[in-house]
Structures are given as C-alpha cells and as structure tokens.
Amino acid sequence: DAGITQSPRHKVTETGTPVTLRCHQTENHRYMYWYRQDPGHGLRLIHYSYGVKDTDKGEVSDGYSVSRSKTEDFLLTLESATSSQTSVYFCAISESSGSNEQFFGPGTRLTVL
C-alpha cells in the first residue's frame, strides 16, 4: 500500500469553527489531491497540488483552502465550517510520470453540527 496517512480520522466540530485536515505521504509523489465523498456524488475534487507551494482549485473549492509547504504534507482548511461540509474527505497522491492512477488515504469523517 502507498504510504498515505490522514489525520484526524474522525472529527466533530461546530458551525463556524476552523478545521484543518492533514494528509501525509512517504512516497515522495509530486501530485496530491483532496476529495470529498458524498452519497450519489462519488468523489469530487476540492483542491490539488502539483508541487511544493503549487496548488489549484478543483470542482468544489468554495469554502476550502489548502497549503503545501513540504512535499510530504498537504493541508486542507475549512476557515469557517458549515453543515454542508459534513462529509468524508480523502487525500490522494500520484506520480508525475504520466500514470493516471491515484492512491488514496483512509479518509477523514468530518461532522459539522
């Protein structure tokens, strides 16, 4: 299995509070991604990174920001959490060799009350 960890694995928070989710990889892969999974929607891309300090928006980026200060870490921040951001969040990584395959972390279940 690709070395990807996510923390925390579960979190319950209240509306309006800031939340940061962490993704850590030991594979030295260039690309990192944040997705959210909701029933009926599959996985939708929030933000992605193509290198240290290089990030871009995905399909559902509103209300989220990201940072990548090191190759191995990709942080997802909800500045002011809302109930609509209750979801399961997955981090993924891929190489830059042209392979389209992405490797996923175990996920973080976030509940915003």
Add this chain to the structure above:
Amino acid sequence: DQQVKQNSPSLSVQEGRISILNCDYTNSMFDYFLWYKKYPAEGPTFLISISSIKDKNEDGRFTVFLNKSAKHLSLHIVPSQPGDSAVYFCAASPNNAGNMLTFGGGTRLMVKP
C-alpha cells in the same frame, strides 16, 4: 452536470455469476478510464484501467470494456465472489490534464453466497 455517470446505484449478484457494472461519460476529451473499489471505512483502491486506444483490458477476474462511440465503459467480474462486495467507482481523465480524475457516483455491488 455530471460528466461521468453510474446509473445503477446498486447491484446484487449470486456468487459465481458475472457482475457487470456500467459507466457512461459525456466529455469526449476523456481518454483514460479507471475503476476503483472501495470497502467501508477505507479509501478507494485502484482496480483496473483502460486507455482510449484499446477497447478491452483484462486482469484476472476483472475485464474492462470501452465503447468510445457510445461513450460507455463496463467492468465485468467473473466469477463474482463475496469479497467483491464493495462500492465501485469509475473515473475518467482527459488527455490534456495530467493526472486529473473525474469520478462517477459509484455502484454498490453485493455478491450473495
């Protein structure tokens, strides 16, 4: 509007029989397609892929078929086993966006012993 659709949210199959999971796409720029398998409380794992230059790719019990003119792909699992019970996502990547993936909504496969 979803560019990748899995119109069957669930599928139930008897052990030993064939499972056929379907996926349709609308974006003609997609040229690489993947299937992922997801167990509860785990991240998706890569299963099999196919490039648009092929119409079939086989890996053990798993075969993916691609019909470009119909913008349709399918995953065949033969014979189905109870351990195949999971949610299956198809994903597609365009030829000009590196490793970006667009996912379908998923199909829950249940293989009955």
